[in-house]
Amino acid sequence: MRARREAKKRAKAMSHGGSGGLVDGVVCEDELSGMKRTSKKCECQARVYAKVNEDGLWELKSMELKHNHAIDPANYKLVKEYRMRKMTCKAKKTLKDLYEQGVPISQIHGFMAIERKGNMDLTLKDLQHEVYKARRLNMVGGDSVAMMEYFDKMQTGKQNFFHAQRLDKEGRLKDVLWVDVRSRVAYEDFGDAICYDATYLTNEYELPFTNFVGVNHHGQSLLLGCALVSHEDCDTFAWIFRQWLACMNNRAPKAILTDQAAAMRRPLAEVMPNTVHRWCIWHIMSKIHEKLGKCARYQEFVNPLKELVYESFDPEEFQTRWAEFIVEYKWEDNEWL
Numbered sequence: 001m002r003a004r005r006e007a008k009k010r011a012k013a014m015s016h017g018g019s020g021g022l023v024d025g026v027v028c029e030d031e032l033s034g035m036k037r038t039s040k041k042c043e044c045q046a047r048v049y050a051k052v053n054e055d056g057l058w059e060l061k062s063m064e065l066k067h068n069h070a071i072d073p074a075n076y077k078l079v080k081e082y083r084m085r086k087m088t089c090k091a092k093k094t095l096k097d098l099y100e101q102g103v104p105i106s107q108i109h110g111f112m113a114i115e116r117k118g119n120m121d122l123t124l125k126d127l128q129h130e131v132y133k134a135r136r137l138n139m140v141g142g143d144s145v146a147m148m149e150y151f152d153k154m155q156t157g158k159q160n161f162f163h164a165q166r167l168d169k170e171g172r173l174k175d176v177l178w179v180d181v182r183s184r185v186a187y188e189d190f191g192d193a194i195c196y197d198a199t200y201l202t203n204e205y206e207l208p209f210t211n212f213v214g215v216n217h218h219g220q221s222l223l224l225g226c227a228l229v230s231h232e233d234c235d236t237f238a239w240i241f242r243q244w245l246a247c248m249n250n251r252a253p254k255a256i257l258t259d260q261a262a263a264m265r266r267p268l269a270e271v272m273p274n275t276v277h278r279w280c281i282w283h284i285m286s287k288i289h290e291k292l293g294k295c296a297r298y299q300e301f302v303n304p305l306k307e308l309v310y311e312s313f314d315p316e317e318f319q320t321r322w323a324e325f326i327v328e329y330k331w332e333d334n335e336w337l
Contacts, residue, residue, distance in 0.1 A: 042068060042069050043068070044067050044068050044069060045064050045066075045068070046064050046065060046066060046067045046068075047062075047063070047064055048060070048062075048063050049061045049062045049063070077121050080126065082121075083121045083122050083123070083126055084122075084126065086121060086122060087122060087126070087130065091112070092130060094112075095108055095112075095127060095130060096130075097232075098111070100231075105124060105127050105128055106124060108127060109122075109124050109127055112127075144172075144173040147176070148165065148173075148176075151163040151178060154180070160181040160184055160185075161178075161179075161180055161181055162178065162179045162180075162184065162247040163176065163177065163178040163179070164176070164177050164178075164243040164247075165177070166239065168230075174230045175227065175228065175229050175230055175236055175239060175240065176227065176228050177225065177226070177227040177240055177243045177244060177247075178225070178226055178227075179224070179225040179226075179244070179247045179248075183212075183222070183223055183224045183225055184247065184248065186214065186216070186222045186224065187214065187224050187248050187251075189216075190214045190215065190216050190217070190222055191214060191224070191248065191251065191253050192253060192254045192255070193214070193215070193253060193254060193255040193256070193257070194212055194213065194214045194224060194253045194255075194256055194257070195212070195213045195214075195256070195257040195258070195280060196210065196211075196212055196213075196256055196257070196258045196264070197210065197211055197213060197258075197259070197280075198210040198229075198232060198258070198259060198261060198264075199259055207228050207229065207230065208228070208229050208232055209226070209227070209228055210226070210227045210228075210229060210240065211223060211224075211225065211226045211227070212224040212225040212226075212244060225244050225247070227240050227244075232261060232263055233263050234263050234266050234267055236263075237263055237264050237267040237268075238266075238267035238270065238271060241267050241268065241271040241272065242271055245271060245272065252271075252272040252274060252275050253272070253275055254275065254276065255275060255276040255277075255278065256268065256272065256275050256276070256277055256278075257278050257279065257280045258277065258278075258279065258280065259279065259280060264277075265277070281309060281310065284309070285306070285309060288305065289302075291336060297329070300329075301325075301329045304325065305325065308321045308322065308325055
């Protein structure tokens with residue numbers, strides 16, 4: 001490659017075709033003329049042709065899937081776009097969290113390779129590229145400015161609209177919380193038991209989107225507040241809970257359901273000491289699915305398991321039915337269950 005670059009420079013310096021001849025009194029070898037083509041055209045017609053229609057949607061016009069040459073499936077690893085398909089939101093979050101804890105990227109790469117049992121197509125450079133993207137709420141194209149202008153406009157027209165934000169050391173938007181009028185009114189009547197869900201990721205910025213949800217007397221879900229957070233740590237959750245509680249006139253709920261994030265426990269105990277904190281059932285069920293989903297008998301016992309979890313009305317009934325379930329499906333040796 002170096003020889004080819006130098007040959008091209010000489011060809012340009014001589015202002016005529018070829019790369020041999022005399023340049024600055026030095027006789028140069030004609031590398032370009034002696035090189036073989038690294039690839040050849042094969043007139044393959046495989047392609048997909050599409051265009052954007054008047055509604056701004058992609059419209060497929062023509063497609064040819066047949067190739068006139070052999071394709072080696074193993075070569076897909078050479079294309080970054082294919083490798084990045086395996087970089088799920090969960091994997092990105094794990095990568096960034098470990099990096100922020102001071103773990104070197106090379107060790108993170110090794111850890112992910114072990115976790116995937118050696119089936120690791122992502123390269124070290126792929127992880128470096130991903131980790132060096134800004135983790136904070138560094139929105140592009142003025143999105144953060146537009147959002148804050150919209151919140152200010154809402155607060156001007158409706159005095160009960162609430163929003164709060166904080167910035168990082170560089171003056172960029174870090175965390176933001178907002179609660180509209182309906183949510184504040186609904187909380188007065190249906191704020192006894194709420195759920196705080198932090199399991200969403202925004203598509204474009206890959207930032208955790210969290211929300212407070214309640215239930216009315218018709219069994220319908222009520223949105224009681226939303227937030228975008230830069231980090232899922234104790235400091236961030238403590239700020240979110242304090243701001244939300246201040247918005248609700250410092251009236252804490254009697255009970256709150258969350259996922260199993262350990263970073264929420266201490267902030268909840270500090271900000272809402274008299275509120276009962278429990279884990280959401282569906283998070284427990286998803287954990288069971290994660291642990292036992294590959295078991296050959298999973299389909300056999302999954303429905304009885306759901307019935308046991310969802311239809312036990314008190315701790316004593318649950319403990320009794322759980323013990324019976326363990327014996328019936330011979331899970332006595334499963335320490336986790």
